[in-house]
Amino acid sequence: MQHPAFEEVSFYQHHDDDTFNKKIKKTTILLSVITIIELGIGLLIYNIHKGEHPNDTLVLMFKGLVCILTLAKAFYIVSVFMHLGDEIRNFIMTIVVPLLLFIWFIIAFLWDGNSYKNLRNEFDKDFKVRTTPSSHHSTVVPGVKPGEAELKK
Amino acid sequence: MSTTVTTHQTKWWSGGKSPFNLEYGKVMMWYFLMSDAFTFGAFLISYGTIRFSQNFWPDPNVVFNAFPGAGHANLPLAFVSVMTFILIISSVTMVKAVHAGHKGDRQGVMKWLFWTIVGGVAFLSCQAWEWHHLITGEHAVLVNGKIEMWGQNMRHNPWGPIAEGVTFNGEHVRTPGPVAFGGYFYGITGFHGFHVFSGVIINIVMLLMTQKGVFERKGHYLMIEKAGLYWHFVDLVWVFVFLCFYLI
Numbered sequence: 001m002q003h004p005a006f007e008e009v010s011f012y013q014h015h016d017d018d019t020f021n022k023k024i025k026k027t028t029i030l031l032s033v034i035t036i037i038e039l040g041i042g043l044l045i046y047n048i049h050k051g052e053h054p055n056d057t058l059v060l061m062f063k064g065l066v067c068i069l070t071l072a073k074a075f076y077i078v079s080v081f082m083h084l085g086d087e088i089r090n091f092i093m094t095i096v097v098p099l100l101l102f103i104w105f106i107i108a109f110l111w112d113g114n115s116y117k118n119l120r121n122e123f124d125k126d127f128k129v130r131t132t133p134s135s136h137h138s139t140v141v142p143g144v145k146p147g148e149a150e151l152k153k
Numbered sequence: 154m155s156t157t158v159t160t161h162q163t164k165w166w167s168g169g170k171s172p173f174n175l176e177y178g179k180v181m182m183w184y185f186l187m188s189d190a191f192t193f194g195a196f197l198i199s200y201g202t203i204r205f206s207q208n209f210w211p212d213p214n215v216v217f218n219a220f221p222g223a224g225h226a227n228l229p230l231a232f233v234s235v236m237t238f239i240l241i242i243s244s245v246t247m248v249k250a251v252h253a254g255h256k257g258d259r260q261g262v263m264k265w266l267f268w269t270i271v272g273g274v275a276f277l278s279c280q281a282w283e284w285h286h287l288i289t290g291e292h293a294v295l296v297n298g299k300i301e302m303w304g305q306n307m308r309h310n311p312w313g314p315i316a317e318g319v320t321f322n323g324e325h326v327r328t329p330g331p332v333a334f335g336g337y338f339y340g341i342t343g344f345h346g347f348h349v350f351s352g353v354i355i356n357i358v359m360l361l362m363t364q365k366g367v368f369e370r371k372g373h374y375l376m377i378e379k380a381g382l383y384w385h386f387v388d389l390v391w392v393f394v395f396l397c398f399y400l401i
Contacts, residue, residue, distance in 0.1 A: 020252055028245050035237055042230050042400045046214035063401040070396040074389055081248050082385045084183075091173035091180070095187055102194055109198045113205030121208070131208040131331070133314035 027080045034069050041066050182379045186386045189348075193390050196344065197397050200337040207331050211312035213399050216305070219286050233399045236279045237391065243272025244388040247356075251381040254374025259363060262377055266360045269384065273353035280346050284339070293321040295328050303329075310334045338398060345394050348387045355380050 015023070041062050048054050048062075079085035084092055121128045173180060204210050214229035221232070246268040253261030291302040292311035300321055303311035313330035320326060359380045368374045 015252075024245060024248055028241070031241050032238070035234070035241070038400055039230050039234050042214065046212065046229050049212050049214070066396060066400050070392055070400075073392050077244065077385060077389050077392065081244055081388075082382055087175065088173050091175060091183075095183055098187060099190065101191075105194065105198055106201070109202045110205050113202035116206040117208065120206070128208065133209045
């Protein structure tokens with residue numbers, strides 16, 4: 001449909017009702033299924049954490065999987081719901097290429113945080129003692145005998 | 154604008170024609186959203202930096218385990234999944250509104266915009282309940298050998314490592330957790346909630362304008378499309394907030 005009051009744009013992505021409804025339905029189901037899988041993995045991580053000997057590598061792998069699933073969700077929202085996938089390729093590039101900055105952004109700053117933690121653990125022993133969760137199920141809190149803590153009002 | 158187009162200039166980048174064959178307002182909305190993505194990205198990455206600099210960080214499944222009306226039942230992730238689905242569904246109704254706009258279907262635009270607004274308000278209500286529950290919650294925390302009852306706020310974080318051997322009312326007692334948790338959580342979900350709120354306001358304005366026939370007189374519903382882009386962006390940001398605070 002050519003809008004009479006609007007000649008600036010001559011190109012319209014055109015979907016008839018059937019194609020449109022099918023596409024939206026498919027995307028909605030896809031997003032819901034991915035979300036449910038993510039929630040399942042979240043609960044799985046919770047149960048691994050609760051266990052006697054949490055496997056850190058396994059938890060990390062599941063967290064990575066959730067990140068990938070989230071990126072897939074983001075792709076479908078932007079490309080189908082926001083119709084970016086239907087725009088002219090060069091326009092897509094003006095949006096997507098600047099976002100590549102995030103690759104450096106994330107790596108650099110998480111690396112920085114991690115390095116700060118290592119430095120503090122090395123040079124600030126008090127920080128290390130205070131914040132490190134004692135290896136599972138074997139801590140004695142200084143100054144408190146088990147079961148004797150009382151409510152301070 | 155229309156006069157320049159009718160002269161059929163072929164110098165696309167000299168103002169003769171829209172470079173991407175897109176309306177100016179829509180291109181600028183996209184660039185605004187891109188800049189907003191960097192704002193949210195910077196917040197979330199800063200949260201990640203602090204989290205990586207700590208030896209301990211609370212497990213979200215332990216923090217977010219409440220559900221309205223369920224008392225003290227341990228239901229990790231349940232409520233936030235409701236919030237996530239509300240936002241996904243309201244995104245779908247917005248797509249429908251934009252599609253109705255393409256067809257010039259005024260009643261359709263109004264119907265779907267209305268449901269989108271309902272979704273937005275529902276999401277904000279859920280967030281209000283969640284914040285209230287976190288702030289007013291009472292959790293036994295071991296501080297200097299004494300037990301104190303703490304809620305989650307900007308200065309206190311009751312979800313530190315478990316104090317072994319100490320129980321209160323038959324429950325684990327924790328030590329204070331990293332203080333930054335509250336600031337980041339309320340800061341980022343609050344900033345996102347503010348976006349949802351402004352999105353709801355924009356949608357209400359769009360609904361009133363549609364009802365008054367403004368777009369019908371203009372001959373196109375491109376304004377609904379721009380409001381839709383903003384609303385989908387709010388959903389997009391939530392996907393990442395959900396990932397960073399609730400899942401990992």
